[in-house]
Amino acid sequence: MDENLTRGYCQLRSPKLKKRPVTSRDGLTPPHDPCSCIYLGLVLAGAGFLLPYNSFITAVDYYQSRFPGTTIIFDMSLTYIIVAFISVCINNALVEALSLPVRITFGYLLSFVMLLIIALCDVWFQVFTHDMAYTVTLGAVAIVAIGSTVQQSSFYGFTSMLPRRYTQAVMTGESAAGLLISINRILTKALLKDEKVNTMIFFCVSISLVWLCFIVFHVTRRTEFVRFYVSLCESAGLAEDQRGITKGNTYTEEVGLVDFQEPSTGQHYGVLVIQSPTSPTDPSRQFEAKSVHPVTGQATVNDITRANEAEVTFQGQHYKMHIPKVSAFKKGLEMRYEVSRTVWPYMVSIGLAYFVTLCLFPGIESEVISCHIGTWMPILLMAVFNLFDFIGKVVASVNYDWPPCRLAVLTLCRVVLVPLLMLCATPRLSPTLKGDGWPIILSIILGITNGYFGSVPMILAPSKGGTHRHTIAVHVAGNIMTLSYSLGLTTGSGAAYLLDVWLGPHQTTDPCAISNTTQFHPYNATFT
Incomplete structure (x- = not known):
C-alpha cells in the first residue's frame, strides 16, 4: 500500500539545497552499494509484507472449491483493505511508540503465525467446520492486514532515510510479492494433482519466503551503507530539533531565503521571507527585505522562539516581529x-x-x-x-x-x-x-x-x-x-x-x- 505513512523521518534530498558531496564524520565519502545488493535486498524485504495477502487470494482455486457459491475472494479483498485503512490511521498516531525494527519484526511474526495456522488447521487437518473455516479465514486476513500495514509504513519510513531509488525498490518489491506467489501457485498446482497436498506445499513455500524476507531485512539494515545514511539522517533530525523544528512542537515555521534569480526571470534578488508553511501569503506572517543583492547584501535570521517572535538582522538593523499563535x-x-x-x-x-x-x-x-x-x-x-x-x-x-x-x-x-x-x-x-x-x-x-x-x-x-x-x-x-x-x-x-x-x-x-x-x-x- 502507500508510502510515506510515517512521521518524523527525513528524505535525503531537498530541491532548494545545492548539491554537495556528502561526507561522513570521518571525512570519508558514503559507502557504495556493491552490485546493487542493498537495492535487491530491499526489493525482497519489501515483498515480504504483501506475500501473506497474495498467498490468500492466489489460492483462489482452493478457496472456490472450499467455499463454493460464495464471494470469498471479494470478502478477503474488502476485509484486508478496510482493516489496513484503519491500521494506517492508528499507526500514524502511534508510530513513535516502538522502534522501526520492532514494528517490522512484529509484522513478520503476525504474517508467519497466521499463514502457519491456516496451513495446518484449515488446509491440512481441517479442524474447522465450513462456516467456522470461512470466519477464521477472514479473521486471518484481517490480522495479516494489521501486520502488513505496520510493516509497509515502517519500510517507507526506513527507506526515506536512504537515497530516493531505495524507496522505489520497496515499491518494486510490492509487485514482486504477487509475482513470486503466482509462480509458487503455478508450480505447486502443476506438479501435484492432489489439491490438499499442493495447497499445503503452496502455503509452506509462502511461509518460507516470508521468513527469508525477514532475514534479508535484518541483514540489510546492519550493513555499513544503511547505517551511514540512517546516522546522517538522525544527525539532520537533531540539527532541526536545535533550530526549533521538532517533531513534537505545536509551532513549526519555515525560515529561509528565496532563491536568487537573474533579472531576466522577472524576479527580485534576495527576497528575505519569514513565513508559516500553512499560510505563505498572509502579510501578518512575513517580513520582506527587497533588493538584497546576493553578493553585497547581508541578512541573518535568528531562531524563532516559543514566544512566537522572530528577530531579523538586516544590513546592521535589528527587527522583531510577532507571529500570531495558531x-x-x-x-x-x-x-x-x-x-x-x-x-x-x-x-x-x-x-x-x-x-x-x-x-x-x-x-x-x-x-x-x-x-x-x-x-x-x-x-x-x-x-x-x-x-x-x-x-x-x-x-x-x-x-x-x-x-x-x-x-x-x-x-x-x-x-x-x-x-x-x-x-x-x-x-x-x-x-x-x-x-x-x-x-x-x-x-x-x-x-x-x-x-x-x-x-x-x-x-x-x-x-x-x-x-x-x-x-x-x-x-x-x-x-x-x-x-x-x-x-x-x-x-x-x-x-x-x-x-x-x-x-x-x-x-x-x-x-x-x-x-x-x-x-x-x-x-x-x-x-x-
Whole structure:
C-alpha cells in the first residue's frame, strides 16, 4: 500500500539545497552499494509484507472449491483493505511508540503465525467446520492486514532515510510479492494433482519466503551503507530539533531565503521571507527585505522562539516581529489544504488507478470461467496481472516529469477496462467476449497500467508539495497521497460487489455442462 505513512523521518534530498558531496564524520565519502545488493535486498524485504495477502487470494482455486457459491475472494479483498485503512490511521498516531525494527519484526511474526495456522488447521487437518473455516479465514486476513500495514509504513519510513531509488525498490518489491506467489501457485498446482497436498506445499513455500524476507531485512539494515545514511539522517533530525523544528512542537515555521534569480526571470534578488508553511501569503506572517543583492547584501535570521517572535538582522538593523499563535490542529489542516492545491492531480491519479484495479482484481478476475483450462483460468489471470504490474513498476522508475493534468486524464482512461473485462464474465453461462484470449489480454493491460500509474503519482507528488520544500511538506504530501490511495482501494473493493451483482447469482453446479458447451468440469480441470 502507500508510502510515506510515517512521521518524523527525513528524505535525503531537498530541491532548494545545492548539491554537495556528502561526507561522513570521518571525512570519508558514503559507502557504495556493491552490485546493487542493498537495492535487491530491499526489493525482497519489501515483498515480504504483501506475500501473506497474495498467498490468500492466489489460492483462489482452493478457496472456490472450499467455499463454493460464495464471494470469498471479494470478502478477503474488502476485509484486508478496510482493516489496513484503519491500521494506517492508528499507526500514524502511534508510530513513535516502538522502534522501526520492532514494528517490522512484529509484522513478520503476525504474517508467519497466521499463514502457519491456516496451513495446518484449515488446509491440512481441517479442524474447522465450513462456516467456522470461512470466519477464521477472514479473521486471518484481517490480522495479516494489521501486520502488513505496520510493516509497509515502517519500510517507507526506513527507506526515506536512504537515497530516493531505495524507496522505489520497496515499491518494486510490492509487485514482486504477487509475482513470486503466482509462480509458487503455478508450480505447486502443476506438479501435484492432489489439491490438499499442493495447497499445503503452496502455503509452506509462502511461509518460507516470508521468513527469508525477514532475514534479508535484518541483514540489510546492519550493513555499513544503511547505517551511514540512517546516522546522517538522525544527525539532520537533531540539527532541526536545535533550530526549533521538532517533531513534537505545536509551532513549526519555515525560515529561509528565496532563491536568487537573474533579472531576466522577472524576479527580485534576495527576497528575505519569514513565513508559516500553512499560510505563505498572509502579510501578518512575513517580513520582506527587497533588493538584497546576493553578493553585497547581508541578512541573518535568528531562531524563532516559543514566544512566537522572530528577530531579523538586516544590513546592521535589528527587527522583531510577532507571529500570531495558531493551534496545531488548525495549522495542520491549513498545510494539508495548501499542499493539496498543488498535488490534487496526483491525488486524483492515484485514487482512480487503484479504484479501477480493485473493481476488477482479484474479485471479477476470479469469476472468469474457462471450459478449456478450468480452475487454471483465475490463477493464470492473476499471474499475468502480477507479472505486468511488476513490469509497470520497473518502467515507472525511469525519470519522466509528467504534466499533472495529463497524468490524471490518462489514468481516467483506464475506466474503460471495467466494462471490457466484465463482458468476459457476463452473462456467467455465456460471456459476451468469448474465448480465453480476451481476459488474458485485458489482464495484461490492467496490470501494466496499474504498475505504472499506481507508482508515478506516488513518486512525483512528495517533490511537488507546493512552495514548502522541506521535510514536513514532503511528509504531508505523502500522507495526503496515502489517503487518496486508500480511498481508491476501499471504494474500488466496494464497487466490485456491485459488479458481482451485475454478473448474477453464483453457480453451485458445473456452468459449462449447463451451457452445453462441453462436459469438461472447470472445478477439477488440469492441463493435459
